[in-house]
Amino acid sequence: MFATPLRQPSSASGGGPAVSMDGQETPFQYEITDHGYGKDAVKVLHVSRKGPVHTIQEFEVGTHLKLYSKKDYYQGNNSDIVATDSQKNTVYLLAKKYGIESPEKFALLLGQHFLNKYSHVEEAHIHVETYPWQRVCQEETKAVTSQSQVGQVGQGGCNNFSSIDNRSLHNHAFIFTPTALHYCDVVIRRKDPKQTVISGIKGLRVLKTTQSSFVNFVNDEFRSLPDQYDRIFSTVVECSWEYSDTQTVNFSRAWQVVKNIILRNFAGDPQVGVSSPSVQHTLYLSEKQVLDVIPQVSVISMTMPNKHYFNFDTKPFQQIVPGDNNEVFIPVDKPHGTIYAQLARKNLSHL
Incomplete structure (x- = not known):
């Protein structure tokens, strides 16, 4: 269900003779079964200036085209x-001409442009990654004039950018807050009326120090891990989902909803x-709630690698630190467990 950079062509498109280097047709000995080219990592910043309030979007864009002909090969x-240089210029010119609202809408605009402009393009695949800029909170820019104010820094709600009134946000100053990466892939094919739009989250690293267990798993001669009744749970969430309806969805809002659902199912009530x-x-509860809440999402895939934090054994050091240890842990990135699942609506074939 999830798009690869370019769809594998059907066998019908590969029949017939090949053309040799001297221009003579020869029977196929080998066949190009997939092909395409494009420009990757095109960085663009767009500033929308509406009076004193400015809005920015910074993207890294990849444009890949598949042509009907393989004569270049x-x-x-x-x-x-x-x-590919012309594709790069197209990113900047369309951003100037139409502005940027969301990564998904900009990717759709780019993909449709390439098919409308060039009749010999069979497929356009656009990949966009969003840089996580947030407005600076007004409280963070206030001058600290007394010792008592030092202790108040960071005590308010300003670090939670989504929960403060817009009037407390700076009009034109921003801070880079890489909590999670918003990306999307759009694939538009000339002979397929359905536009494939996939949105995703990368790099959402979370950790909680209790209320995570793992018990009653397979107990055989290969097992060394004891039952874990209360452990640290940490992961870096990667999640992607495909839309069955791209006309009625607010892409930016839907992305934020998915992120909030993941955090809510991981952390629970504060x-x-x-x-x-x-x-x-x-993982399953998060995916199920996304499908429950966003009807335009047809399928969702999520990966949660288990980032381990192992308890440091203080038993040999009782003279230095007597008692049990439940405060000091050793972060271990590798090896790590990986858990993933894809959840789809049962009537997906009818969407």
């Missing part, structure tokens, strides 16, 4: 190639938390 004939019997169960 077989014959070295470049007459159909839209240069005061009491939520119990997690396994990473698998927490």
